[in-house]
Every structure is written in structure tokens, then in C-alpha cells.
Amino acid sequence: MTQSNYDKHPHVAVAGMEDQCWTGWQSILKCLSGQLNAVGGKILTIECYVGVSVEEIVAAVRSQLPAATVFATSKAWLEHDEIERRVKPFLGNGDPLFGYVSALRMEDYFSPEKLAAMQRAIAAVARGPVVVIGPGASIVHRGDVIVYAEMPRWEAQGRMRRNEMSNLGVENRELKWSLKYKRAWFNDWPVCDRLKLALRDVDFILDTCKPAEPKMISREAARRAYETALSRPFRVVPFFDPAPWGGQWMKRTMALPEDVPNYGWCFDCVPEENSIVFRFGDTLVELPAMNLVFFDPNRLLGSRVHARFGMSFPIRFDLLDTVEGGNLSLQVHPFTDFIQRHFGVPYTQDESYYLLAAEEGSVIYLGLEEGADPGEMIAALEAAQAGDKAFDDERFVCRWPAKVHDHYLVPAGTCHCSGKGTVVLEISATPNIFTFKLWDWGRVGLDGLPRPINIERGKRNIAWERTRSWVERELVNVVSEVASGEGWREERTGLHALEFIETRRHWFSGPVSHDTGGGVNVLNLVEGREAVVESPGGAFEPFVVHYAETFIVPACVGPYTIRPHGEAAGTTCATLKASVRT
Secondary structure, eight states: OOOOOOOSSOOEEOOSOGGGEEESHHHHHHHHHHHHHHTTOOEEEEEEOTTSOHHHHHHHHHHHOTTOEEEEGGGGBOOHHHHHHHHGGGTOSSOSSOOOOOOOOGGGGBOHHHHHHHHHHHHHOOSSOEEEEETTHHHHOOOSEEEEEEOOHHHHHHHHHTTOOOOTTSOOTTSOHHHHHHHIIIIIHHHHHHHHHHOTTOSEEEEOSSTTOOEEEEHHHHHHHHHHHTTSOBOOBOEEEOOTTOBSHHHHHTTOOTTSSOBOEEEEEOTTTOEEEEEETTEEEEEETHHHHHHOHHHHHOHHHHHHHSSOOOEEEEEEEOTTSOOOOEEEOOOHHHHHHHHOOSSOOOEEEEEEEEOTTOEEEEEEOTTOOHHHHHHHHHHHHTTSSOOOHHHHEEEEEOOTTOEEEEOTTOOEEEOTTEEEEEEEESOOSOOEEEEOTTOBOTTSSBOOOOHHHHHTTOOTTOBHHHHHHHTBOOOEEEEEETTEEEEEEEOOTTSSEEEEEEEESSOEEEEOTTSOEEEEEEESSEEEEEOTTOOSOOEEEETTOEEEEOGGGOEEEEEEOGGGTTSOEEEEEEEEOO
16 A cells, blocks of 8 residues: 555645744743733633643743732632523523524623622732733733633543533533533634634734643744745645544555554534644744734635635535444534524534445435425434334435546535445535434434434425436536546536535646635645645645645645646656635
């Protein structure tokens, strides 16, 4: 087998800011103490994203700044029952998966009386330093020096699973992790993001991704890092997860740890959850990838995409591996009006499946057989869920043979799933939890419990007219050549007219020209060992990508070229590129 060259640890090198980076609590707190003295202040505010270990930072402060008076924001929060009362309307009535996007702000977590008392107590401290710390610290006091302690969502998910963190404003570490994730998705993360967007001039940013290994950079270093990433192609840090249906292809192709039974997911371009790593000399600083959107959405997304989607990165790439695994759950995604009315999300998860690998006999399930009766199909699904008998998928759902480089389009409302023996590059709109499972092949989740099935919601979002003839015409390998030249060919492969994402495939044995056209591009090298992305005018350093790696080209980059590189020189490569139709 060819040795893996997939880069699991990509980073963006930042030049000239090594002296604006601090590692370890001793160095960090010495810097912050010196900064307080330099500005003639005494109050250090450490604003924290939910999931940051406030306890670790407080312990470090007490060790390194023993004279400091520490105020934790949790002491000024509302009582637990009142916080629960305010959050509950956004969590649904006992629903294990879904809620409604919260309208709360961080200010809503504070007791006015406790907040006023804490502010008086801070003012009464005669000598500094005074440290105000926790989510909402900047509301308690803006501080003479302000630090923002970061937490990427992928790391927060790990802490939830390990019972190392609670949700915002409550102590619930022992709660089932999926319920903590749901609460974070619908409430905590929106609340924290609203506050983060209002804090554009913090003095320092703190990387708390690895326990006991803090890194800190100055505002100037952060600006340089973001500007560097936005001037060139870049990758976010992929993370991998097992699944009940997970396979073995990614383990082999990407040289992943063998002690994990399977890998079902590779999240390699989900900026809301991924992190991005910046290298300052020998120091690696890991921050949420969404910081780039928040920093300059027009340069990253393009003004038209920003105007349409706001502070959202609308394109998502991930990999689904079922090689030596099982079928994904048969599912459907909600219509746009349904997701808006029931969940408060502005757009839905239209998507497509692009095949990177397919074993002989593997299939994609997509659309309904001609004459499928809605009543009979729903009755069969409900009987299967009740354990009466297995769902007769062949009677109701179309199967399509899966081959490498096939592209199946999946607009919302279409019944679908990938069968066993495939690796799918899933290209979709960003909302990533709104999957209504209709049938899960009678299996249980990784926790040994049946996974939630959503037949009631699902049946209200099935486009029953999408039967075999329509699907074959509209959704199966709808490929057309767009242009060609010496050593390259460009094809349009989708997505469907009902979806906002456009995809183009380029086959190339030499340089092929691209242009962002004023909108963000997301690409994956779907054929070939290695390629290099270059600027015709030398605006950025050559950027090397490897097979199956996803990379982002900011809108402001404009023209760029891609050609085979290194081991792939003299061979034919292919990329699949996604952009927002305008």
C-alpha cells in the first residue's frame, strides 16, 4: 500500500510575530501583569467561551499572581432554576435532538442584584491585580486589559463526552453528552458568539485547546494571523469520529490510529466546529476557524455571499466511510420553510454525495421507487421501528450502483443514504444536525442504545414525487463539460437547481486556471497524490495539497492555478470545487 501523505496537522505560518506569542501560565501571566502595569491599570478581564476550563486558569492565577483578587462570573449568575427556565423554550419539550436557536444574550444569564454587588466589590478592592474571569467577564467589567480565552467546538465536544465540561450557566457534567451538545448548539454557542462579535478589540487571545498547555497571542499577532490566512489557500484542522456504520478506508488512507474500531466521519471543512492552527516560529496556536469569518467576512466569503448568509460559512465538506462498515441511516433533510419555522435556522441542509471509493456491489440509496405509496411506506417504517419486521427498503427506495467519481445530488426532501462499502465526500450546506432518520437497519448506536428515529418529522419532509425517473434525470451524475484546454477539462457536476451550491470538477495533467469570482471556493483533491495551488502574480506562496484533503480559497484571492505536483507530476489529477451561486 502507498504510504499516506494526508496531512492531519495543517497550519498557517505567520511571519514576524514570534515575540507576540507566550507559552505556559508563568510566561502568560507575567506578560499580563506587565501589561497591567504598563497601562497603569489593575483589572484583568478574562472572557471565556463556554467549555474553557475556568478552574485551570484560576489555579494558574492564584499560583503566579498570589496577590490577585479573583472574581468568577458564575458568582453573579442567576440561580440554576431561573437559568433553566430561560433556556427551556429553546430546547423543546423533551426532544433528544432538536430545539430552536436561542435568542438569549450573555447579559440574560446575570442576576442584576448579584452583578451590581460584584461590580461594587471590584471597585472596592484597593490594590490590584483584580482578575474577573468566566463567560460574561466583559459584562461584569471591561477591564484595563482584556483577554479572550478560546475553545473550538470540536474540543468542546470531546470535553462533553469525557464529562469535563458543563453547559453555559449550569453544572451538568454528568448529563448525557448528546444532550449537552444539543444545548450548546441551540443555545450556548449562539450566546457566546454574539458576545464574541461585540468584542473586536481584545488585547490578547488565549488558546486553551490543550489542558495545561496554554498559548497566548497579542491582538496584533492575531490580526496578522487572520490576514495571512485570508490572503492564501488554507486548511482547517480535520477531526475524525467513529460511527455505528463506520469503516476502515480512512484509517488506512490517512494513517489514523489503529486503536479506534472504525472511523465514520472526517470533518475536514466545517468551520463552525473545526479549528485552525497558526505557527509563530516554533509555537503552534489553535483557534476556532470561525474567527476568520468574524474577523473579515467580506474577504473570506465575498461581499455577495456575506450579504446572503451573514456571519455563516455556508459550505461544508466532510467524508463518510462505510468500507467494511454498514449502511448509513435512511434519512431525509427538512425543507427550508420547515427548518425556519421549527428550528429557527435560515437555510437547510441540501447536499450531495461524491464517491471517493466504492467496493464492488456497493450502492447509493436515493429517491423512491415508482408508485411508492406514502401511507404504505410510513406504515412500514413505523412497523420496523416498533420491531415488528425489518423495513423493506427494496420495495420503496431506489438503489443506484456506486462507482468512484459518481456524483449524486441530494436536495432537501429526498430520501437517501450511502450504502456500505463506500467513501463519500459529502458536499452540503452548513446546517449539520438536521437529519431525520427514517430507518437505521435495526442497529444501536455506539452507546449501545437505539438511535433516535424521526419518522414523524421525516414524513412531513419527504418529496414523494422524487421517484426513480425524476431522480435519474435530475440527481444521478448530471455532468456536462463546461470548458477544456491543453491538459485540462472542466465539468459541471451539480448541485441541483434547488440548491445554492455550484460544483465544478477539473481534470488536469498540467496547470489549470481558477478564479474565486468574488466568492469563497472550497475544493478537495479527489484524484491524484499531490497538487500545488499557485498565484499567477505571486500573491501567496505555493500551497501543496494531497489526495482527499479539503482546502479553502478565500474570495479575495481571485485568480489561482492548480497543477499536479511531486509524486503526481506527469499524471492526471482532479479537484472538485464548490462555490455559492450568485
